[in-house]
Amino acid sequence: xxxxxxxxxxxxxxxxxxxxxxxxxxxxxxxxxxxxxxxxxxxxxxxxxxxxxxxxxxxxxxxxxxxxxxxxxxxxxxxxxxxxxxxxxxxxxxxxxxxxxxxxxxxxxxxxxxxxxxxxxxxxxxxxxxxxxxxxxxxxxxxxxxxxxxxxxxxxxxxxxxxxxxxxxxxxxxxxxxxxxxxxxxxxxxxxxxxxxxxxxxxxxxxxxxxxxxxxxxxxxxxxxxxxxxxxxxxxxxxxxxxxxxxxxxxxxxxxxxxxxxxxxxxxxxxxxxxxxxxxxxxxxxxxxxxxxxxxxxxxxxxxxxxxxxxxxxxxxxxxxxx
Amino acid sequence: xxxxxxxxxxxxxxxxxxxxxxxxxxxxxxxxxxxxxxxxxxxxxxxxxxxxxxxxxxxxxxxxxxxxxxxxxxxxxxxxxxxxxxxxxxxxxxxxxxxxxxxxxxxxxxxxxxxxxxxxxxxxxxxxxxxxxxxxxxxxxxxxxxxxxxxxxxxxxxxxxxxxxxxxxxxxxxxxxxxxxxxxxxxxxxxxxxxxxxxxxxxxxxxxxxxxxxxxxxxxxxxxxxxxxxxxxxxxxxxxxxxxxxxxxxxxxxxxxxxxxxxxxxxxxxxxxxxxxxxxxxxxxxxxxxxxxxxxxxxxxxxxxxxxxxxxxxxxxxxxxxxxxxxxxxxxxxxxxxxxxxxxxxxxxxxxxxxxxxxxxxxxxxxxxxxxxxxxxxxxxxxxxxxxxxxxxxxxxxxxxxxxxxxxxxxxxxxxxxxxxxxxxxxxxxxxxxxxxxxxxxxxxxxxxxxxxxxxxxxxxxxxxxxxxxxxxxxxxxxxxxxxxxxxxxxxxxxxxxxxxxxxxxxxxxxxxxxxxxxxxxxxxxxxxxxxxxxxxxxxxxxxxxxxxxxxxxxxxxxxxxxxxxxxxxxxxxxxxxx
Numbered sequence: 001x002x003x004x005x006x007x008x009x010x011x012x013x014x015x016x017x018x019x020x021x022x023x024x025x026x027x028x029x030x031x032x033x034x035x036x037x038x039x040x041x042x043x044x045x046x047x048x049x050x051x052x053x054x055x056x057x058x059x060x061x062x063x064x065x066x067x068x069x070x071x072x073x074x075x076x077x078x079x080x081x082x083x084x085x086x087x088x089x090x091x092x093x094x095x096x097x098x099x100x101x102x103x104x105x106x107x108x109x110x111x112x113x114x115x116x117x118x119x120x121x122x123x124x125x126x127x128x129x130x131x132x133x134x135x136x137x138x139x140x141x142x143x144x145x146x147x148x149x150x151x152x153x154x155x156x157x158x159x160x161x162x163x164x165x166x167x168x169x170x171x172x173x174x175x176x177x178x179x180x181x182x183x184x185x186x187x188x189x190x191x192x193x194x195x196x197x198x199x200x201x202x203x204x205x206x207x208x209x210x211x212x213x214x215x216x217x218x219x220x221x222x223x224x225x226x227x228x229x230x231x232x233x234x235x236x237x238x239x240x241x242x243x244x245x246x247x248x249x250x251x252x253x254x255x256x257x258x259x260x261x262x263x264x265x266x267x268x269x270x271x272x273x274x275x276x277x278x279x280x281x282x283x284x285x286x287x288x289x290x291x292x293x294x295x296x297x298x299x300x301x302x303x304x305x306x307x308x309x310x311x312x313x314x315x316x317x318x319x320x321x322x323x
Numbered sequence: 324x325x326x327x328x329x330x331x332x333x334x335x336x337x338x339x340x341x342x343x344x345x346x347x348x349x350x351x352x353x354x355x356x357x358x359x360x361x362x363x364x365x366x367x368x369x370x371x372x373x374x375x376x377x378x379x380x381x382x383x384x385x386x387x388x389x390x391x392x393x394x395x396x397x398x399x400x401x402x403x404x405x406x407x408x409x410x411x412x413x414x415x416x417x418x419x420x421x422x423x424x425x426x427x428x429x430x431x432x433x434x435x436x437x438x439x440x441x442x443x444x445x446x447x448x449x450x451x452x453x454x455x456x457x458x459x460x461x462x463x464x465x466x467x468x469x470x471x472x473x474x475x476x477x478x479x480x481x482x483x484x485x486x487x488x489x490x491x492x493x494x495x496x497x498x499x500x501x502x503x504x505x506x507x508x509x510x511x512x513x514x515x516x517x518x519x520x521x522x523x524x525x526x527x528x529x530x531x532x533x534x535x536x537x538x539x540x541x542x543x544x545x546x547x548x549x550x551x552x553x554x555x556x557x558x559x560x561x562x563x564x565x566x567x568x569x570x571x572x573x574x575x576x577x578x579x580x581x582x583x584x585x586x587x588x589x590x591x592x593x594x595x596x597x598x599x600x601x602x603x604x605x606x607x608x609x610x611x612x613x614x615x616x617x618x619x620x621x622x623x624x625x626x627x628x629x630x631x632x633x634x635x636x637x638x639x640x641x642x643x644x645x646x647x648x649x650x651x652x653x654x655x656x657x658x659x660x661x662x663x664x665x666x667x668x669x670x671x672x673x674x675x676x677x678x679x680x681x682x683x684x685x686x687x688x689x690x691x692x693x694x695x696x697x698x699x700x701x702x703x704x705x706x707x708x709x710x711x712x713x714x715x716x717x718x719x720x721x722x723x724x725x726x727x728x729x730x731x732x733x734x735x736x737x738x739x740x741x742x743x744x745x746x747x748x749x750x751x752x753x754x755x756x757x758x759x760x761x762x763x764x765x766x767x768x769x770x771x772x773x774x775x776x777x778x779x780x781x782x783x784x785x786x787x788x789x790x791x792x793x794x795x796x797x798x799x800x801x802x803x804x805x806x807x808x809x810x811x812x813x814x815x816x817x818x819x820x821x822x823x824x825x826x827x828x829x830x831x832x833x834x835x836x837x838x839x840x841x842x843x844x845x846x847x848x849x850x851x852x853x854x855x856x857x858x859x860x861x862x863x864x865x866x867x868x869x870x871x872x873x874x875x876x877x878x879x880x881x882x883x884x885x886x887x888x889x890x891x892x893x894x895x896x897x898x899x900x901x902x
Contacts, residue, residue: 036772038460041383045465051458055519084375084382087526095528095546154587163591166584167548171367171577171593175545271579271588273547281372284768 001321005311012303016296017070023295024066027288033058034083034286056083069289080289082282089293093275099168100260100274103193108255110194111201116248118202119209120241123217135210138203147265150196154270157192164189166271193270197263201255208251212244219243246317253309256301260294346410346430349882349898350563355404357882359564360900365573366880367595369585373547373578377533378525379502380453380461388889390550393574393896394436395502395535398427398446400892403884406625406685406790408496411892412441412503412536413484422491422842429482433559435505436534436541443478448506450476451515458518466498469839493841494793500892505534538569538897550576560897570882570900586875589617595877595901598887600870601670602740607875616878621673621871622885623684626893628785629677629869630745632656632733633808638780642723643731646712647781648825653862655706659752661698666868669744673873677866679858680799681851682788689852694859695866704756714757721757730759731780734773737764745867746783774807782808783867792851793838799854800835801828801863808864827861878902 035053038044053059057068072078079089118138122131141149154165163170168189173182216222217240225235264276275294282290314321349357374387379395381387400411410416413427433441454463455473467474470490477485488495514521525533530544538560539552552574560568577594579585586607589597599607599619608619634647634656646652666674676695681688696702707713707721712729715722721729735746743764750760760781765773770784786798786805798805802812802819811823821829834854841847872885879902884895 032772037383043383043461043463043465045457047457048460048462048464051518052460055458055460055522084384085527086376086378086381086522087528091528151583154584158587158590163593165587165591165593166579167577167588169548171549171575174549174577175543175551268580269584271581271584273545277580278547 001311001314005307008307008310012300012307015303016300019299020070020292020296021066023292023299024062024069026295027286027291028062030283030286032286034288036286056081069292079293082290083287084282084285084290089289092278092290093293093297096273096275096278099272100276103197103263103272103274104258106190107194107198107201108252111198111205112252114198115202115205116209116245119206120213120236122206123210123213124236126214134206138206141199142203142207144199145265146196146200146263147269149199150192150266150269153192153196164192166192166269168193168272193266193272196266196270205248205251208248209244212247213240216240216244242316246313249309249313249316251309252312253305253307254302256305256308257298260298260301345432345559345561345567347563348560348568351402352404352884352898355884357884357898359562359566360570360881360898361902362566362570362900363572364570364901365575366571366896366899366901367575367577367593369579369588369594369597370550370576371578371582371585372580374527374550376526377530377541377544378522379504380459380463381522381525383461385889388891390552390576391502391533391535392537392889392891392894393539393552394533394537394541395504396537397502397892398499399496400500400894401790401890403893403895403898408500412446413499418842422495423488425486425488425495426479427484427486429484430559431482433536434557435507435536436555437505439505439507441503441505441536442481443484444481445506446484446503447476447478448510449503450474453504453509453514453521454501456514456518456521458521459514460522463498463501466501469495491840491842493838493847494791497791497794502535502891508532508534538894539571539574542573548578550578552576558897562898569897571896574896589875589877590615592877595880596883597875598885599873599875600740601673601873604671604673604873611875617875618878620874620876620883620885622874623675624872624885624887625682625684625788625790626887626890627682627870627872628787629682630741630783630785630867631677631864632660632749632867633774633782633784633864635777635780635782636809637777637811638731639777640780642725642727643780646710646723646729649710650861651706651710652712653865655703655710657696657862657865658699658703658706659749659756659758660865660867661748661752662695662868663698665745665748669741669748670868670870674868674870677869678788679855679866680788680795681792681855683869685788685790687790687792687848687851689855691855691859694856700752700756707756707758719757720759728759729757730761732761732763733781733783734763734765734770734779735783736767736770738766741870742783749783771805771807775804775810777807777810788869792854793835796835796839799831799858799863801832806863825861827857828863831857831863 035049038049038052057065069080072080082089082092085092118134122134125131157165168186170185173185176182222235222239225239260275260279263274264280267274267276279294282294370386370389372386374390375382375384376387377391379391397411398413399408402409412430412433414430416425416427418425429443429446435441453459455467456462457464464473469488469492472489475487479485509521512520512524527544527546530541533541538555538558540555542551542553544550554569554572558568562568579588585597586599586603588594604619611617611619634653636644636648638644638647662676666672676692678688679691711724712721714720723729733746733750735742737743746762750762753760773779774782774784789795797803800806801809801824806812812820812828814820819832824832831854834850838847838850841850874885876883881900881902882898886893886895
């Protein structure tokens with residue numbers, strides 16, 4: 001298992017290099033450059049633009065820019081400078097990473113905890129009224145975009161006289177040291193993004209779980225288990241669910257990159273201090289090293305997510321381990 | 324005078340000595356409703372995105388400017404009511420007869436936030452090593468160059484600075500609104516030699532290192548969430564009653580990108596004030612009338628961007644370009660702009676008829692309303708008939724001389740609440756007189772570049788108004804970079820091409836050229852008056868409407884004055900207090 005993991009990790013290196021080239025090319029193909037805003041501004045002279053170009057290293061040929069960037073990453077862990085902020089990219093991402101990871105992981109856990117039982121329930125009671133209602137609600141929440149849910153929730157809270165409309169804290173707690181009132185304030189704000197961002201995931205996962213459960217339930221081995229007199233509970237959890245969950249584990253690996261790009265609009269509407277809006281800004285501003293690093297990071301997360309889900313799959317399913 | 328009264332006078336003078344440097348503020352602002360306020364409290368405002376940096380000359384970024392406007396100060400500053408420039412860090416100044424040498428007396432007794440006294444050295448260093456440093460990203464060289472050379476700044480003594488211009492300048496004090504930075508902080512890195520090191524100073528991770536002389540000091544920054552400023556207890560301004568300003572203990576900016584989210588936070592009571600648009604007006608006004616604890620304040624502020632419609636004199640289709648250059652066509656279009664409907668429907672009545680390049684409340688404004696005429700589609704049609712643009716093939720659309728339909732693209736910004744409806748109203752009205760308009764949407768951010776590249780036929784766009792027309796020269800003087808509807812009047816080298824200008828354009832060019840060097844205010848006003856008349860008659864662009872400024876303000880806020888935010892030295896937070 002360990003050697004397998006190591007092999008996979010080593011295999012990531014060339015993939016990432018290739019991805020970094022693609023990211024760089026994509027960013028360069030985007031029309032315009034960071035300097036456009038200065039070129040258009042009458043307050044800025046041509047000489048100043050030339051100086052900025054030199055300061056930012058944009059006067060170098062593209063391949064030199066790329067190699068310098070990669071060299072910085074490999075040798076010094078330096079992901080380059082943000083043109084707009086004049087600060088190292090890694091530092092800027094780090095500033096926003098905490099809340100991003102917190103929100104993403106929490107949403108993931110909550111949506112799994114809700115979706116899996118619901119999926120099993122709707123599969124087992126296919127024709128029941130409860131399952132029909134749950135399915136209907138699932139379709140609706142799949143169809144409504146997350147930012148719309150966010151807006152509706154905000155309107156609801158406002159009309160109920162609440163003050164927790166957006167952000168993660170009330171203004172007086174931002175930047176203050178942790179305390180119980182601050183935690184309570186966080187919880188009071190947190191449920192809105194949880195619902196807005198998580199709802200779509202719950203609905204999707206629930207449908208997946210239901211489908212793969214339905215596949216499994218009619219399999220011969222389930223019938224055999226029943227026939228040999230195992231308790232219904234044991235059949236369900238040990239035989240059916242354990243097999244049905246495999247596709248979902250693979251799916252979980254793919255959801256890691258949404259950490260960065262998945263919630264841009266909802267983050268803007270809900271005013272969440274996450275990385276999404278920052279990626280959006282850097283793409284608009286053509287702040288190339290920020291955009292490239294975030295794209296690269298998102299690719300890395302995809303690779304790691306895949307590895308983790310493969311390992312989890314191997315742990316969950318002996319047949320895969322055997323192969 | 325007896326010795327006793329002399330003694331009394333002396334002791335009085337000694338008593339008031341600490342306040343010697345203090346400047347009284349607010350006494351003359353009664354027209355804005357300013358009254359002596361109460362000390363204390365936290366005032367919370369929205370900021371529409373994270374600032375890129377806290378280094379004023381490190382970026383061109385309105386969010387950076389909005390925050391630093393409370394922290395840094397300049398030699399001169401705006402009077403909040405008249406928009407005239409008043410003494411700021413310069414206590415007074417004199418001008419030589421030829422208008423080329425300006426001598427500034429620097430205010431004494433002012434301190435930087437770290438306690439170091441402010442002096443003429445800071446002014447000279449800021450100008451020579453940072454503001455006029457070509458290696459600094461947001462340097463001010465173009466604004467401070469006259470007759471092709473940057474202004475020369477020298478220290479005369481500890482409290483006197485002399486500035487020498489190669490050529491007299493009419494609006495020289497306007498660019499002096501640029502902020503002064505502390506020499507003792509920046510001399511260590513020597514910005515002239517190491518501009519790149521200068522650019523790394525005062526980044527967003529170093530908020531608490533930032534110091535100025537202004538009414539508020541930095542207290543902290545939580546990335547992407549909040550900026551906290553606290554009162555500068557040693558500030559040099561007092562109110563009419565002698566209370567030291569600012570009144571507020573804390574000033575906080577919450578970073579909220581979405582305008583709707585800002586309003587939601589305001590309604591929830593987390594923000595004390597929010598600037599709004601006409602589109603948000605009816606809803607908030609309704610809530611106010613229903614008894615919500617806030618007011619919607621409507622004011623005629625000077626700043627703000629009135630939309631216009633421009634026709635590309637250099638349109639790629641030569642037949643179209645010829646029509647656009649014809650004054651009669653533009654007059655027809657003037658008749659076809661339904662300003663009343665736009666003001667009523669698009670701006671929800673919160674707008675007025677526009678000026679021509681100058682805001683109606685500016686001291687430079689001359690009344691050009693008559694030239695706007697009335698909305699009259701019949702008259703518009705007749706003008707087009709006279710031009711020979713008739714529907715020759717009977718398909719309901721007029722034809723150009725070559726037989727092609729009179730049809731053009733109107734480029735407008737989609738990410739706005741006002742441009743799309745204005746474009747649609749204009750399109751529909753033109754349709755009824757046989758002119759076909761195709762709407763072409765772009766992001767606001769891409770509009771100007773598209774205009775300057777000439778990739779459009781007609782464009783609905785806006786430029787901001789400023790107190791002095793000289794500051795808008797790049798827009799309204801033909802041959803300048805932002806005069807985007809006639810780019811062929813500008814050569815490859817950036818010089819004007821007079822051969823391509825129409826006579827009235829040449830005259831406007833002359834007016835701006837003269838206006839830049841004439842110092843006499845009466846002559847300047849006459850020149851810019853003539854320009855507005857030429858503008859309203861020859862219609863380089865067709866002005867649409869000027870929106871009033873709207874803000875929603877919590878009832879606990881006193882001395883609220885509308886503020887766009889990023890305009891240097893137009894700082895209203897010094898006077899705000901909480902009831």
